[in-house]
Amino acid sequence: MEKRYSEYSYGELRSEVALLKEKALKAEQLGMVNEYAVYERKITMAKAYMLDPEDFDPQTEYEIEGDPAHTFYIEYLNGVFAWGYRKGITGERAGKKEEALPISMIGKRIKE
Incomplete structure (x- = not known):
């Protein structure tokens, strides 16, 4: 079962954001607009948990x-x-x- 972003450490969140950026870039290059938008939203949420x-x-x-x-x-x-x-x-x-x-x-x- 996947962990929630609230359960991630700061380092795990940084790794997750980097992974999601790679996936978003690949989706954008392949013209998968909807998939790209999903990754962008996930990046936004992961970054929110990195802030106070x-x-x-x-x-x-x-x-x-x-x-x-x-x-x-x-x-x-x-x-x-x-x-x-x-x-x-x-x-x-x-x-x-x-x-x-x-x-x-x-x-x-x-x-x-």
């Missing part, structure tokens, strides 16, 4: 990796997930639903 949730502050706005058109306002953290909502360029909330992002997708803190 304590480094992210609730009630704070951050950049989102890969989404320059939005920022992310963290309402609270639950494990390696930041719960909150996206904000558009104008500063208004984008969408009505609360969402969760792995903390590996959270970028730099927006200065207030």
Whole structure:
């Protein structure tokens, strides 16, 4: 039975990310778009477990990796997930639903 990322050591997570990057590269080269996307999501999750949730502050706005058109306002953290909502360029909330992002997708803190 496979271990969960939460059970991996930091070294095991680094090895897993390297392996997944190789697989993603191979899938991309073979034109397997869906498989590539799955590996990218797995890499994002593994990287989230390599970070410390304590480094992210609730009630704070951050950049989102890969989404320059939005920022992310963290309402609270639950494990390696930041719960909150996206904000558009104008500063208004984008969408009505609360969402969760792995903390590996959270970028730099927006200065207030």
